[in-house]
Amino acid sequence: MASVVAGLGSALPPSVTQQEMWEGFFARHYSGSARAVAERIFAHSGVTRRQAAVNPVLEDVSDWSTERRMRRYLVEALPLGKEAVSRALTDAGLDAAELGLFAVCSCTGYATPGLDILLARDLGMADTTQRLMVGHMGCYAALPGLAAVSDFVTARGRPALLLCAELTSLHIQPAPARTDTQQIVSHALFSDAAVAVALRPGEAGGYAVREVAAVTDTSTSELMTWEVTDAGFRMGLSPQVPQVLSTHVRRMVEGLLARHGLRLPDVDGWAVHPGGPRILDVVQRELELPDVALAASRGVLDEHGNCSSPTVLLILDRLLRAPAPPQWVVMLAFGPGLTLYGALLQRSA
Template sequence: MSGRPRIAGLGTALPGNSVPQAALAEAAASCCSPRVARLLPRLYARSGVERRGCAVFPAPGVPADRDAPEAYVAAIRGVFAAPSPRRPLGPGVAERMRMYRDAALPLAAEAARDALADAGAEPAAIDHLVTVSCTGFAAPGVDLALLGTLGLPPATSRTHVGFMGCHGAMNGLRVAGALAAAEPGCRVLLVCVEVCTAHFRYGDAGLTANALFADGAAAAVVTADAGRGRSLTGRASLVLPGSADAMTWAIGAHGFEMSLSPAVPALIAERLPGVIGPWLARHGLTPAGVAGWAIHPGGPRVIDAVGEALGLGPAALAPSHALLREHGNMSSPTVLFLVDRLRRSPGPLVALAFGPGLTAEAALLG
């Protein structure tokens, strides 16, 4: 018997290193002007991030009982060296895409295997594969590579959700849920993977993105068959009026370039209640009646702006602040990391993320 699509299994994956934020700030100081370099320690300290997984840097192999910042700095500068006349803006797009290809598949495969195991599903049982990524492009890409790596059937259909930014997982869930609902008995594997650190920017622009973003992968098995797991009960989407330029993501000659306006938190605080409140009311809920909030941690001010907009207390925001502190902003997989942490809480959950546009995407998980 089939019903609502549900998340039957979840899995996550992180790089093998966990880089202290202070080491990242020190390494970044050699890639910008002396004036801006003096500001970096304060900017990185205020980011809400303490450590980040960075798949493009080799693990420095230091003892677990000490950080040895100098070892991390050396590892970072081995990839992103100080500007030179030959490479004033660092690696070009082709080299950064190689970084993405080398790092994305191992992360994606690890998360996918964990999700399959959590769902009790064999790779041969997967009918559809939905991949989500905005930090790399290749054809064939990570979707085709996953078929061989995981042992998925050659007949598995593949759908890629690309360049959607931090709310990509929400769009991926919508696609996976629609596929599961349309074909009773089928199983959909959703895999989100990002290698944000491949796009470290040189110069005095993009400092906020440099201070926030990290690498990781998350996966989910979605089906409409009866069983355990959070049901995909409802969704909402809103382009916040007058905010098209507040968050952008473009391809430059030396990597992908993220632009984040300082006005983003204020736009969220002002305009989010108009969509989330009525949407929850249609499901017989208020913000206070939601058991858990998986708020994508776009930064500490973004998390707090959602709290202000919806009247949420510190306890509701704590999981997002904790994930940001421990792992940084991994873009699309991040909200699934939060769902994984919160899914065993009794009562309904809301997953909420923001992407270029500025667009808010929400999902109610019953």
């Protein structure tokens, strides 16, 4: 029995343009050469507009404690998660009480009871619904989350739902850390979103999850970090990440496709996590893809920024709602480890 992606739903906080974010907040925190570097990074981020549950132009949280940020996380994430899950259930024609498993991915906020418990309560899930929290895996978390719910659907023959909810806007760093180039890059890229995906057992009515695969290069684990500090969570993002990615991505993707009798030209849908413009450039070069293959990924980066784990699902949603949906979709996402995750989906009748 296969598991089929039967519904997707998203919820986005208010949006702000990159220029408004720069002029209204970040520009005044830099001077001299640091300002020139920061302005260049913001201008070449590939982001025109993004979402912020906590917009720094309106509310500066950079001096907040981690405790205060975590309290705000629940206030903002609960309604977003509820909206995304409700839309995914409606899209799939499912009732919340039918779910056998509810999984939540998030690396930007923690609480107990958390989103899994509170949303299960508020949305009327059965008291027998199993729950899974996937935390601190970062931008690639949607794909191990998808693997978990897909495996559950296949093994148990019951529907399941995955929610990815991230509020990166809560983690703007204090001024001393903000001038670090890695912090400038993260502040220029990251955004907020919640996206849910519902899966059913069977082969019809959606996209069957054929396989989820991963490669982790632990020798480069220091190149991408997400540290819990007294002033929120701090991103470490080395400029060497694209180089490491280039070493592994083709081998992983070709192996994933070969196990299903496919080659790169057979794939007509690419959902590639836009960690930044350089990441997309590396993937395109290493896989020898035409510009059109990454149009959806670049479009999501442009319109929504890097929303961490929900981003690849935003791209998938864009692909599946296109006038001519693809037959085969490869989803790729990258994060700490360094870790590369891939998923292969096939359109079913």
